[in-house]
Every structure is written in C-alpha cells, then in structure tokens.
Amino acid sequence: MRSARCLLAIAILFPAVTAAATVSPVRAVTTYSIVARDPATGDLGVAVQSHWFSVGALVPWARAGVGAVATQSMVDPSYGPLGLELMAAGKDAPTALGGLLAADPHLDIRQVGMVDAAGRVAAHTGVRCIPEAGHRTGDGYAVQANLMGPPTVPDAMASAFAGTTGPLAERLLAALAAAEAAGGDIRGRQSAAILVVRGEATGRVWDDVLVDLRVEDHPDPVAELARLVRVHRGYEQMNAGDLAVERGDLAAAQAAYAEAERILGDNLEARFWHAVALANAGRLEEALPIFADVFARGDNWRELVPRLVAAEFLQADATALQRIAGAGR
Numbered sequence: 001m002r003s004a005r006c007l008l009a010i011a012i013l014f015p016a017v018t019a020a021a022t023v024s025p026v027r028a029v030t031t032y033s034i035v036a037r038d039p040a041t042g043d044l045g046v047a048v049q050s051h052w053f054s055v056g057a058l059v060p061w062a063r064a065g066v067g068a069v070a071t072q073s074m075v076d077p078s079y080g081p082l083g084l085e086l087m088a089a090g091k092d093a094p095t096a097l098g099g100l101l102a103a104d105p106h107l108d109i110r111q112v113g114m115v116d117a118a119g120r121v122a123a124h125t126g127v128r129c130i131p132e133a134g135h136r137t138g139d140g141y142a143v144q145a146n147l148m149g150p151p152t153v154p155d156a157m158a159s160a161f162a163g164t165t166g167p168l169a170e171r172l173l174a175a176l177a178a179a180e181a182a183g184g185d186i187r188g189r190q191s192a193a194i195l196v197v198r199g200e201a202t203g204r205v206w207d208d209v210l211v212d213l214r215v216e217d218h219p220d221p222v223a224e225l226a227r228l229v230r231v232h233r234g235y236e237q238m239n240a241g242d243l244a245v246e247r248g249d250l251a252a253a254q255a256a257y258a259e260a261e262r263i264l265g266d267n268l269e270a271r272f273w274h275a276v277a278l279a280n281a282g283r284l285e286e287a288l289p290i291f292a293d294v295f296a297r298g299d300n301w302r303e304l305v306p307r308l309v310a311a312e313f314l315q316a317d318a319t320a321l322q323r324i325a326g327a328g329r
Helices: 004-013 079-088 093-102 153-162 168-182 221-247 250-264 268-280 284-296 299-310 318-325
Strands: 027-029 031-037 044-050 060-063 067-075 110-116 121-125 134-138 141-145 191-197 209-215
Touching: 031 067, 031 110, 031 153, 031 168, 044 060, 044 067, 044 168, 044 221, 060 079, 060 191, 067 079, 079 093, 079 110, 093 110, 093 121, 110 141, 121 134, 121 141, 134 153, 141 153, 153 168, 168 191, 168 221, 191 221, 209 221, 221 250, 221 268, 250 268, 268 284, 268 299, 284 299, 284 318, 299 318
Parallel strands: none
Antiparallel strands: 027 067, 031 044, 031 141, 044 191, 060 067, 067 110, 110 121, 134 141, 191 209
C-alpha cells in the first residue's frame, strides 16, 4: 500500500498534487492492458482484460485533455488519480510515472502504463512482476502484460494496435483480441473494460467521456466487450437521432435512426424510432411495415404510440394515428 511517507514524497516532488490521497490495499490484479492516444482526434483511452473480477474498477483511468493510465500487477490504484493529477499539472507521462515510482517502496511489484495529451508515453514493469511480464511502447501507445502464457503477448498487442485503423476504441479492442490470440493470461479470462475520453476537455464532464464500458464476469470478456462497443455505436446514432428530432431536422433524424438499425440489427428500440422518424418525415407508407414488425413482438410498443403523439414526439393526425396503431392487425 502507499505509505504516508510515499505520499509526502510525491507532494515534495510535485507540489501540484495537493489533494490528500487515501491509502489503498495492494490487490493482485495481474492482467494485460493498453493506453493510447489517437493522433487524428487526440482522444485518449485505456483498455484491459484480466482473470480477475471487475478489472475495470481498478486498472483503467483517463481524463479528457490530460491522459490515460493503466495500473496493474500488485495494483496500487492511486497511480491512476495521482498520475492524472501530475499530468494535469503539466508533467509529461515519463516524468509523472517516474515521480510516482520514485516515491513507491514497492515499485518492483508494480506494472503501469501512461500516455499524456501530447501522446508521450511511459511504462514500467517491476522486476518482481510474475512472468511472463513485459511492456512495449510505440508512437502514442504503451502495452503492458504480466502473468501471460507466452512472452509474445506485448508484441502481438503492439502490432495489432499499430496495424489497425479506425476509431480509438476499435483499435484498443484489436490489441486486446491480439493478446487473446497470442495466448493471453495463463489463468484464463474473466473481465474486461474500456475507457475513452476526448483529447480536449469541453468543460462538461458528462460530455468528455466517449466510451466507458465494463464486462465484470464473463467466459469471453474481450468478445463481449467488443459486442458492447458495437451496441454503444448503435446507441450513439440513436442519440444523434433524438437530438435531430429536438432540432426539427427530421431528415437527419431518419438517417441516424437508420444507421442505428443497421448497426444494431434486430433491435426493437432502433426499429421503432426509425419508424417514428419516417412517419414524422411524411413517409408513413415506409413506416407502417416497420411498426407492424415491432408491434408483432411486443404490444407495449403499440400502446406507446398515442403517448408519443400526445407528447408531440410523433406527428400524426387522427387518421395517421389509427393506421399506425392498427399496423399488423
């Protein structure tokens, strides 16, 4: 655990860290993880998998416009918030990590990766981390792993991340999948998590977190995490559709709901709101078969229709409402 002397050393080395930190017990969260910055958007993220329950509660930390941290092995969770405080105070990732390690009497059992908002990275694998253990750093990313089956896991993760294009979350997932394909944790698998934040803070903390998903206990947590990210993408489109409705842009709403339906597939929520958007755009004939399909699998959706009309979320006169409510009957 982090002693009072350790906290005092951090305060002396880095005066910007003034908030008191609580002493946390050491926990054996042996695992593999990646921290990274997207060079195109500046977004920052961390993803992790472990044969340990609820790994997302301890290992991943990130703050918009500041950086991302993964703290693992015999984990000291304070590396997360303290590392972010140091980077927020202007320290780059190597300096922040170096300061925390210098103040830690148990650095030989720690494994940590950090990336700052400029894409500078740092990683540490203590000499007493359980083999196979190691880390790799590259342009804007660091991967770290301990208690792996084979020693090739960090290289596989680094290659997958560097060789994958697209949004940061999907690139982080590619690194986790590569770790699994290379042999992964020698004990097996249990939980996984992913956290992605904006490269620049908006001043609205609820808007700064782009992806925050956890799989607490699952036989294939990386695959389940990938499924949840896909669902998340679909609901991002649903949210975009809702915002377009608020703006009165029915064409944009219809396009967003259609994209949500494409991503989510046979999802009643997406199909229902797609039909609503079509009806609001004056395309009732296209909407009716979709309404009928949704109603056939849950009459509660049919009951919802007049409520939407009353709340002015669905623009339908008495004739249109009758046709919608009767769809599929």
